[in-house]
Amino acid sequence: MTSKDLTYLESLNPAQREAVEYGGGPMLVIAGAGSGKTRVLTTRIIHLVTAHGAKPWHVLAITFTNKAAQEMKDRIVAGLGPAAMDMTVGTFHSACARILRVEIGRLGYGPRFTIFDEQDSGRLVAQCIDELGYDRKQYHPRAVKSIISTAKNEMLDETELARRSHNLMTEVAAQVYPLYQERLKDNDAVDFDDLLLLTVNLFELYPDVLKRYRERWRHVLVDEYQDTNVLQYKLVKLLAEEHRSLCVVGDDDQGIYSWRGADIRNILEFERDYPDARVFKLEQNYRSTPNILDAAGSVVKRNKGRKDKTLWTQNKPGKRPLFYPAQNEHDEAAMIAHEVNRRVEAGGAPSDAAVFYRTHAQSRVIEEELIKEGLPYRVFAGVRFYERREVKDIIAYMRLLANPKDEVSLRRVVNVPTRGIGATTVQRLDEYARSNGVTLFDAMKDAGEVNGLSKATAKKVLAFVELIGALTEASMALDSSELIEKVWTDTGYMEELEAERTFEAEARIDNLRELLNIASDLREEYGAASLDEFLERVSLVNETDDLDQSAGYISLMTLHNAKGLEFPLVFMTGMEEGLFPHERSQQDEAQVEEERRLCYVGMTRARDTLYMSRAAVRTTFGAPRPTAPSRFLLEIPERFLDELKLDTFRPHDVEAGEYEVGEKVIHDKWGAGVVVGLSGEGESRQISVEFESVGRKDLLISYAPLKKNG
DNA sequence: GAATCGCTAGTATGG
DNA sequence: CTAGCGATTC
Numbered sequence: 001m002t003s004k005d006l007t008y009l010e011s012l013n014p015a016q017r018e019a020v021e022y023g024g025g026p027m028l029v030i031a032g033a034g035s036g037k038t039r040v041l042t043t044r045i046i047h048l049v050t051a052h053g054a055k056p057w058h059v060l061a062i063t064f065t066n067k068a069a070q071e072m073k074d075r076i077v078a079g080l081g082p083a084a085m086d087m088t089v090g091t092f093h094s095a096c097a098r099i100l101r102v103e104i105g106r107l108g109y110g111p112r113f114t115i116f117d118e119q120d121s122g123r124l125v126a127q128c129i130d131e132l133g134y135d136r137k138q139y140h141p142r143a144v145k146s147i148i149s150t151a152k153n154e155m156l157d158e159t160e161l162a163r164r165s166h167n168l169m170t171e172v173a174a175q176v177y178p179l180y181q182e183r184l185k186d187n188d189a190v191d192f193d194d195l196l197l198l199t200v201n202l203f204e205l206y207p208d209v210l211k212r213y214r215e216r217w218r219h220v221l222v223d224e225y226q227d228t229n230v231l232q233y234k235l236v237k238l239l240a241e242e243h244r245s246l247c248v249v250g251d252d253d254q255g256i257y258s259w260r261g262a263d264i265r266n267i268l269e270f271e272r273d274y275p276d277a278r279v280f281k282l283e284q285n286y287r288s289t290p291n292i293l294d295a296a297g298s299v300v301k302r303n304k305g306r307k308d309k310t311l312w313t314q315n316k317p318g319k320r321p322l323f324y325p326a327q328n329e330h331d332e333a334a335m336i337a338h339e340v341n342r343r344v345e346a347g348g349a350p351s352d353a354a355v356f357y358r359t360h361a362q363s364r365v366i367e368e369e370l371i372k373e374g375l376p377y378r379v380f381a382g383v384r385f386y387e388r389r390e391v392k393d394i395i396a397y398m399r400l401l402a403n404p405k406d407e408v409s410l411r412r413v414v415n416v417p418t419r420g421i422g423a424t425t426v427q428r429l430d431e432y433a434r435s436n437g438v439t440l441f442d443a444m445k446d447a448g449e450v451n452g453l454s455k456a457t458a459k460k461v462l463a464f465v466e467l468i469g470a471l472t473e474a475s476m477a478l479d480s481s482e483l484i485e486k487v488w489t490d491t492g493y494m495e496e497l498e499a500e501r502t503f504e505a506e507a508r509i510d511n512l513r514e515l516l517n518i519a520s521d522l523r524e525e526y527g528a529a530s531l532d533e534f535l536e537r538v539s540l541v542n543e544t545d546d547l548d549q550s551a552g553y554i555s556l557m558t559l560h561n562a563k564g565l566e567f568p569l570v571f572m573t574g575m576e577e578g579l580f581p582h583e584r585s586q587q588d589e590a591q592v593e594e595e596r597r598l599c600y601v602g603m604t605r606a607r608d609t610l611y612m613s614r615a616a617v618r619t620t621f622g623a624p625r626p627t628a629p630s631r632f633l634l635e636i637p638e639r640f641l642d643e644l645k646l647d648t649f650r651p652h653d654v655e656a657g658e659y660e661v662g663e664k665v666i667h668d669k670w671g672a673g674v675v676v677g678l679s680g681e682g683e684s685r686q687i688s689v690e691f692e693s694v695g696r697k698d699l700l701i702s703y704a705p706l707k708k709n710g
Numbered sequence: 711g712a713a714t715c716g717c718t719a720g721t722a723t724g725g
Numbered sequence: 726c727t728a729g730c731g732a733t734t735c
Contacts, residue, residue: 092725256723259723259724359723423711542724595723
């Protein structure tokens with residue numbers, strides 16, 4: 001042993017240390033929740049460099065989110081110093097984007113290609129459906145897009161897709177697929193799946209390129225391996241096959257992305273794919289109390305076909321998880337506010353707390369209650385911030401400046417704010433573009449010669465071309481934050497919003513200011529941020545990546561977004577059949593198992609306190625409906641769960657109406673009727689009424705606009 | 711070509 | 726219930 005400083009090894013437990021020091025070929029680390037897997041990954045990288053002489057630039061580490069990548073990078077820099085900056089740490093998508101920015105010319109795209117999001121791709125698919133003469137209503141663009149996406153992720157081409165199709169929708173998708181792909185290329189654009197697919201294509205078509213990247217990244221490490229799909233698996237395989245320094249880390253109990261192609265077999269069968277692979281298991285949990293782990297474990301152990309493991313911990317027993325049976329979603333939200341306040345009074349901080357829910361729609365009521373209580377919070381809505389209309393509009397302008405072939409963005413902004421270039425004009429320009437084989441934007445430059453355009457209209461079009469030209473010119477010299485301001489000023493976008501003077505317009509302006517903040521932060525982080533860097537960021541970065549637990553707010557997010565995070569205090573809301581597990585997963589046992597893993601992921605985010613709640617009545621689509629408790633709640637033995645009783649504050653106590661069978665009633669909408677039955681209690685007390693107008697209806701007494709008649 | 715009205719689908723989960 | 730979209734009207 002030389003004088004190398006290996007003290008970082010001392011803080012590891014024996015299992016972690018073994019995984020860190022293993023010097024052989026492919027390895028799989030099965031790492032239970034909270035068992036220090038990020039630590040193992042980062043320490044292993046440090047060890048590769050320190051003890052095995054690996055060069056930092058030879059390391060490729062794939063994480064699931066950009067936030068995880070940043071954390072990992074910070075930790076490695078702390079251990080290795082600035083040399084660590086030469087490593088590549090990022091998500092599959094960002095790593096592929098980086099490769100494609102350099103290499104995509106081989107595939108016939110330009111280097112400033114646009115990355116389309118789900119909305120953009122959806123629009124393009126819709127155009128293709130129209131172009132092929134199919135009815136958009138019958139073949140919903142999103143459904144078609146989803147089939148194409150699955151095909152891409154499973155590496156099926158349109159022929160194979162058509163061969164396997166067993167319904168009209170898939171057959172149409174198989175026809176749309178090649179056209180969509182052609183249009184993407186015309187737009188110099190790729191969708192999310194393309195980032196991975198085109199990279200695999202590139203590697204398979206050009207062995208010299210693959211060779212370069214194999215030399216570049218001799219050590220490949222992949223986190224959250226249970227959530228990789230076929231394409232990602234393929235990428236890893238292509239890259240790691242030669243040097244075989246491959247370390248994958250994952251937990252089959254935390255696989256929650258099969259719906260977007262993740263294949264849990266990637267982890268379950270790793271040993272078959274790599275027969276010489278060593279398997280390591282990390283089972284000591286450092287995060288949660290035994291009570292929380294017991295409860296979470298009792299849920300996930302219902303799943304079949306999992307790798308057996310038992311988490312244990314030396315942490316103090318702590319409190320048992322608390323179950324709160326709320327009357328409705330307002331009550332549930334009030335409980336959260338109440339309990340966070342209690343914690344704050346006891347010396348805690350709002351930022352200790354996270355609220356998880358199955359669907360975004362649940363956040364609203366919780367927000368209302370937190371506002372009422374004056375508690376600071378932040379909603380992490382995944383990519384949704386970037387999908388807001390105003391944000392997308394400004395980004396569309398920016399994209400157009402970087403890539404004038406991006407017709408989807410062009411169409412989006414050409415008449416926003418309205419500048420007299422309507423659908424008919426765009427249609428004529430489009431016809432001209434097609435018959436002359438030029439892009440839509442080039443057709444606009446020729447507006448004077450386009451058939452059917454009046455002089456006045458042509459003038460408006462040319463003014464737009466000039467506007468974009470001037471902005472493009474400006475984009476070369478300006479930082480992206482300056483450019484954003486110039487865009488919303490010069491296009492008149494901001495002026496129009498400000499003139500509206502409505503509450504909604506104010507909110508939109510706030511969102512645009514937030515976008516500006518993001519660009520400014522980018523500048524602070526990296527010095528200056530060019531247009532291209534800005535676009536890369538907003539295309540691939542997820543809102544959770546901005547999570548800052550020191551900033552003093554309660555974090556609200558979906559259970560999916562909670563993966564990889566931890567909080568002292570966790571609220572799992574909406575523990576109801578049909579919501580969690582979601583109704584659309586209930587037909588299929590495999591999907592229910594995935595929901596169960598999601599439940600496990602949520603529960604194991606909690607360090608010391610875990611609340612689980614359900615609403616007896618929940619209003620969805622404007623209609624209140626009684627609910628049944630989630631099966632996951634029932635899977636937790638009573639000894640692991642306490643019931644939270646909050647008699648003092650129930651804010652929405654509802655008097656159960658004293659109706660009797662046979663009594664005459666009158667309903668605001670359906671008029672007169674007679675009570676024929678009563679059931680349930682409290683808020684979920686139901687009444688059956690035989691109406692003269694519409695016959696028998698079952699109603700909730702506490703919500704129905706119902707009165708006694710007589 | 712733009713503005714307004716009214717209908718209807720959506721609410722899984724996300725890079 | 727509400728946002729987004731298409732039909733209708735100006």
